[in-house]
Each structure stands twice: as C-alpha cells, then as structure tokens.
Amino acid sequence: MTPALHKDLIRIDGVSHTFTTESGSLPVLDNLTLGVPENGFTAIVGPSGCGKSTVTRLVAGLLKPDAGSVWLQGQEVTSPRSVVGMAFQNPVLLEWRSILKNVMLPLEIVSSSLSSAAREARARDLLKLVGLAGFEDKRPSELSGGMRQRASLCRALVHQPEVLILDEPFGALDAFTREDLWQTMHRLREEEPFTGVLITHDLREAIFLADEVIVLSGRPATVQYTKALPQRGPRSLDQLYTPEATETLNILREQIKIAREGEEPGS
Amino acid sequence: MRQVFVPVLAIVLFLLFWEGLVWVNDWPNYKMASPSDLWPAFWRFKWLFLTFGWETLWRTVVGLLIAIVVGVLLGMVMGFSRVLREGLYPLLVGFNAIPKATVVPIVALMFVGQHDLNTVLIAFMISFFPIAVSVSIGLSTLEPEYRDILRALGASQMTIFWKIALPKTLPEFFGALKVAVTLAFIGTNLMEIVSPHGRGLGALFDSGKTNSDYPLMFAVLISLAMLGIALYYVVVVLERIFAGWAERQTD
Numbered sequence: 001m002t003p004a005l006h007k008d009l010i011r012i013d014g015v016s017h018t019f020t021t022e023s024g025s026l027p028v029l030d031n032l033t034l035g036v037p038e039n040g041f042t043a044i045v046g047p048s049g050c051g052k053s054t055v056t057r058l059v060a061g062l063l064k065p066d067a068g069s070v071w072l073q074g075q076e077v078t079s080p081r082s083v084v085g086m087a088f089q090n091p092v093l094l095e096w097r098s099i100l101k102n103v104m105l106p107l108e109i110v111s112s113s114l115s116s117a118a119r120e121a122r123a124r125d126l127l128k129l130v131g132l133a134g135f136e137d138k139r140p141s142e143l144s145g146g147m148r149q150r151a152s153l154c155r156a157l158v159h160q161p162e163v164l165i166l167d168e169p170f171g172a173l174d175a176f177t178r179e180d181l182w183q184t185m186h187r188l189r190e191e192e193p194f195t196g197v198l199i200t201h202d203l204r205e206a207i208f209l210a211d212e213v214i215v216l217s218g219r220p221a222t223v224q225y226t227k228a229l230p231q232r233g234p235r236s237l238d239q240l241y242t243p244e245a246t247e248t249l250n251i252l253r254e255q256i257k258i259a260r261e262g263e264e265p266g267s
Numbered sequence: 268m269r270q271v272f273v274p275v276l277a278i279v280l281f282l283l284f285w286e287g288l289v290w291v292n293d294w295p296n297y298k299m300a301s302p303s304d305l306w307p308a309f310w311r312f313k314w315l316f317l318t319f320g321w322e323t324l325w326r327t328v329v330g331l332l333i334a335i336v337v338g339v340l341l342g343m344v345m346g347f348s349r350v351l352r353e354g355l356y357p358l359l360v361g362f363n364a365i366p367k368a369t370v371v372p373i374v375a376l377m378f379v380g381q382h383d384l385n386t387v388l389i390a391f392m393i394s395f396f397p398i399a400v401s402v403s404i405g406l407s408t409l410e411p412e413y414r415d416i417l418r419a420l421g422a423s424q425m426t427i428f429w430k431i432a433l434p435k436t437l438p439e440f441f442g443a444l445k446v447a448v449t450l451a452f453i454g455t456n457l458m459e460i461v462s463p464h465g466r467g468l469g470a471l472f473d474s475g476k477t478n479s480d481y482p483l484m485f486a487v488l489i490s491l492a493m494l495g496i497a498l499y500y501v502v503v504v505l506e507r508i509f510a511g512w513a514e515r516q517t518d
Contacts, residue, residue: 060419080421092412096434096512108430109420139512159420 008035008071009195010059010163015068016220017054028054030220031068036212041189041196043206045252046216046224047260052199056165059197060084072163082110085156085194089168091148093140099151100136103127106159126154129191130184146177150184157192164194170205179237182208186234203252208240215255218262225255300485308482309490315471316490323455323468324494326383330390331451335444338395342402346432352403363396368457375462382466386458393454394447401443405436438513441506448498452491468494 017029028051036042044052057063058070061080070077072084085106093102103123107114114122127136130150140148149169156164170178182205189196200206206213211232217224227248231239239245282302289301296304309316341359345352367389374385409432417427459469468487475483507514 057415060415062415062418080419082420084419086416086419088412088415090410090412092410092416094413094431094434096437096510105416105430106420109417109422109426155416 007037009038009040009073010036010197011071012055012058013069013071015058015065015070017051017058017063017065017067018220027220029065030222032216032222033068034214034223034226036195036197038195039193040212041198041210043198043200043210043213044216045200045203045206045213045256046221047218047256048201050216050219050259051221052216053167056086056167056197056199059163060086060165082106082159083162084165085159085161085163086165086167087149087152087156087169089171091140091145091152093148093151093155095140098137098139099127099132099143100124102140102151103154103158105155110159112159123154123158126158126192127151129187130154144177146173146181149173149181153181153184153188157188157194160192162195164196166196166198166200168199168201171201178202178205183237185209190234203249203256204240206252207245207248208235208237213252215252215259217259224259224262225252227252296481297479300482304482305486305489308480308486312471312483312486316468316486319466319468319471320490320494322466323452323459323491324498326386326467327390327451327455327494327498330387330454331394331447333387333391334395334398334447334451337391338398338443338447339402339440341395341399343406343428345399345403346406346436349407352407359396359399362392367393367454368461371457371461375458382458382462385462386455386467389458390451390454393457394451397443397446397450398440401439402436405439406432409435434510437510438506441502441510444502444506445499448502449495452495452498456491 012032012034015029015032016027018025018027020026032055034042044055046052054063058065059072059077061070061077061084064078072081093099094105097105100120100123103126104119107119107122112119124133124136127133127150130153132147132150132154135143135147135151140151143151152169156166170181173181186209196210198206198209203213207229211229213227213229214223215225215227216222229248230244286301286303289299294301300308341355345355370392371389374388378384378388413431413435414427417431422430455467456469456472459467460473468491472484472487475481475487
C-alpha cells in the first residue's frame with residue numbers, strides 16, 4: 001500500500017508483534033489493522049494483558065513491529081517523533097521540578113521557535129485550562145493523584161502534538177476524580193485539537209470520551225469488534241445512563257467476554 | 268535551635284558518662300583514659316594535631332573525590348548495561364569483601380615511599396563500592412515510563428540521563444556518600460597507622476602507642492571522630508542543596 005491511500009492520521013497496517021522472553025516467545029499482536037481519522041478519538045479496550053499498551057508504544061515509535069507498518073500523517077513511523085504526546089497511568093512527574101517546570105519539560109526537548117516567556121505562558125494557560133491555576137509552583141508530591149494526572153495531561157499536550165496517546169491515565173483514580181477528569185478531557189479536546197488514542201479497561205470511560213471503541217481479541221490481539229458512537233465531542237455524564245448507552249455498554253461487555261473466552265488457557 | 272542543642276547535649280552527656288565510668292572503676296590511664304585527661308594531651312601537641320589533622324583530612328577528601336568519580340562511572344556503566352552489571356558485580360563484591368587492612372602492605376610495597384599516593388589509594392578503594400552500587404541501582408530501577416516520556420519526543424540517551432536519570436539518582440547517591448565518607452577516613456588511617464608514614468593522625472596514634480602515651484591515643488581517636496562528623500555534615504549540606512526535594516516536609 002502507498003501512503004497516499006492512508007486517509008487516517010494514525011494508521012496501523014497488518015501489524016504482528018512477538019515478545020521474546022526467557023520462557024519463550026509470546027505473540028501479542030496478530031495482523032492488527034486499525035485507523036484513527038484526524039481529530040478523531042478512538043478508545044481501545046480488551047482483556048488485560050492483550051497487548052493494548054504495545055499498540056501505544058508502536059504508535060509512539062518506541063517499538064518497531066515485527067511485521068506490518070504504522071503510519072502517522074501518511075509517513076511510516078520508524079523512530080519516535082515529537083508529534084506525539086503521551087500520558088500513562090503513572091503520572092511520572094519529576095519530583096525535583098515544580099508543576100510548571102514539569103509541564104514545560106517537552107518544550108526543552110522539542111525544538112521550538114517559542115521564546116522562554118512564550119513557553120511559560122503556554123504551560124500556564126494549559127494548567128489553567130485543567131483547573132490547576134495557582135498550583136504552578138507546587139511540587140508534585142504536594143498535589144493529589146487527580147491533580148498530578150491533570151498536570152501529566154498538560155505535559156503531554158504542551159508541545160501541541162498531533163497525536164495524544166493515553167495509556168489508562170485514569171485507571172488509578174477514584175470514581176469521582178475520574179469523572180472530573182473525563183470532563184476535563186472533553187474541555188481539552190475542544191481547546192486543543194488532537195487525534196487521540198485511549199487505552200482503557202473502563203467501558204463507561206470509553207463510551208464517554210471516544211468517537212469509536214475498538215475491542216481487541218485476547219492475546220495475540222487483533223481487532224475483534226468496532227463500535228462507532230453516535231456522538232462526537234462533549235457530552236454530559238447523564239448520557240451515560242440512557243437506555244442507548246446501557247445498550248452500547250452491554251454490547252461491549254459481551255464482546256470483552258467473547259475476547260476473554262477466545263484466549264489461550266493459562267493467560 | 269533544637270537542632271544544635273540536642274546533639275550538643277547528647278555529646279556532653281556522653282562525655283560525663285565516660286568520665287564517670289573511668290572514675291567509678293578507678294581505671295588507670297593505660298586501661299581507659301578519661302575525657303579530663305584528653306585536654307592536656309590535645310594542648311601539648313596542638314600544632315601536631317593541626318598539621319596532622321590537615322594531612323589526614325586532605326588525603327581522605329582526595330581519596331573520596333576519586334571514589335566519587337570512579338564510583339559514579341562504574342555505577343553508570345552497570346546501571347545502563349545489564350551485561351556489564353552481571354559481569355562486574357561479582358568482581359566488585361569480591362573486591363569489597365577483601366579486608367582493606369590486608370591490602371595496605373601490598374599497596375605500601377607496590378608504591379614504596381609514595382606515602383601520599385598510598386594513603387589516597389586506600390581511602391579510595393575502601394569507599395567507592397557503596398557509591399557504585401547505589402548509582403547502578405538508582406539507574407537500573409528507573410521506571411520505563413520516565414524514559415518513555417522523553418524518548419517518545421525523540422530525546423537522546425544523553426538528554427534522558429541529564430534530565431531524568433541523574434537527578435532521580437541523587438538521593439541514593441548522597442545516601443551512599445554518607446557511608447563512603449566514614450569509610451574513607453578508616454582507609455586513610457589504616458595506611459597512616461600501618462605503614463611507616465610519619466604523617467597524619469594515624470601516625471600520631473602510632474607514636475602515642477610507642478610512647479605509652481594513652482591519653483594521646485584517645486585524643487587522636489576523638490579528633491578523628493570530630494573530622495568525620497565535620498565531613499559528614501558537609502555532605503549533608505550538599506545533599507540539602509542538590510537533592511533537597513527528596514526530603515519530606517515534616518511541618
């Protein structure tokens with residue numbers, strides 16, 4: 001296939017990948033093909049340990065697939081590129097830096113024409129957008145888990161990446177904080193256009209945030225089911241409790257069940 | 268205020284206990300000198316204490332600085348390469364297990380007459396191990412996500428080391444340095460006592476022994492303790508400056 005055929009901003013084409021461990025080889029991805037259109041937001045769900053995080057590392061260029069190819073903006077990904085921003089379940093903030101300096105970290109790596117004053121203003125704007133105004137000079141340990149995760153999102157977005165990769169960023173938070181952050185995500189999406197991939201095992205989170213939910217099969221993973229959601233953009237938490245949402249949740253839950261049953265025993 | 272008062276009080280109580288113990292048991296000088304015997308010894312040899320104390324101090328500091336450079340380099344090599352870590356670890360552990368008192372005559376013969384070099388060498392050899400181990404553990408246990416946030420942006424290994432790995436390892440490094448400081452003093456004095464050196468507090472101790480001047484021997488031990496405390500607190504101050512973020516706010 002030629003790059004011109006790729007309409008999607010993120011494109012994963014027939015990717016297979018196997019990890020070699022001390023106890024033998026472990027195939028994690030098997031002929032995986034999926035795409036995310038520009039400014040789209042796709043959630044990837046699947047049984048735990050099915051290779052979801054491997055997908056994020058492939059898109060970020062941190063890992064090369066054994067077979068198949070990964071494309072960003074029509075260019076094949078062969079090494080990390082600064083058009084990507086990442087946030088993980090662990091916010092990995094640097095304890096020796098203030099929150100502001102943590103958010104500004106990517107701007108020290110990515111070559112940018114911004115002056116240092118403009119960089120600081122950019123970081124402060126983002127922190128304000130996620131509700132962390134006034135906490136710029138605090139150390140990470142002085143913030144709650146939810147606030148640290150907000151700062152981590154700001155760091156992922158500060159260099160205006162085309163692609164935002166979220167690997168279970170809200171997984172370790174309590175339910176109320178998580179719902180707060182879901183709404184923050186919608187706010188960020190309105191203000192900061194990006195193409196997003198969200199890895200999660202919370203189906204509610206997937207249908208609240210994404211435009212499309214992809215269910216991966218058990219290891220080795222491939223796309224088992226794709227569900228396009230009717231609504232793009234911001235929505236209210238009430239919409240999670242409508243009959244339509246419940247129906248979608250039930251379909252997805254059923255698919256996860258099938259994916260888990262298809263797994264090889266022992267995993 | 269409390270930070271100064273409590274340690275000073277502890278030292279005063281210790282000296283009183285020591286004096287009392289000697290007084291109650293009516294021990295002669297050659298069994299255990301009492302604190303009140305030490306001051307005359309200090310005063311009589313005050314210039315020797317100053318010049319020899321300086322000798323011991325600078326040799327210890329130079330040995331320690333070499334230990335820091337070598338220890339950090341070894342730690343970096345072992346922290347970044349698993350193969351080298353597996354290869355070097357048993358060698359280092361074996362080297363560290365050798366009592367340095369047995370190495371002293373070997374080194375003294377190897378570099379006959381080069382007293383400064385010998386002393387610095389022993390101070391270095393005895394103190395680099397904890398530094399190398401702590402740096403290698405600090406680097407090898409760095410969570411992969413920390414690397415990934417910078418690697419995903421295309422940062423080089425060197426950038427990742429300077430911006431993340433190095434600062435993150437500093438608290439462990441300073442913890443090891445506090446151990447290394449006291450070890451380096453032990454190394455310096457081993458050499459000064461064992462080899463016919465004629466210089467340093469170790470030599471003063473040795474001459475106290477030959478002259479049966481027991482208060483002098485105890486006075487040397489006390490001055491060594493004081494130098495050790497001083498150097499230890501220099502490290503504590505450096506730690507506050509460079510890794511103060513790792514301290515928990517208590518109030």
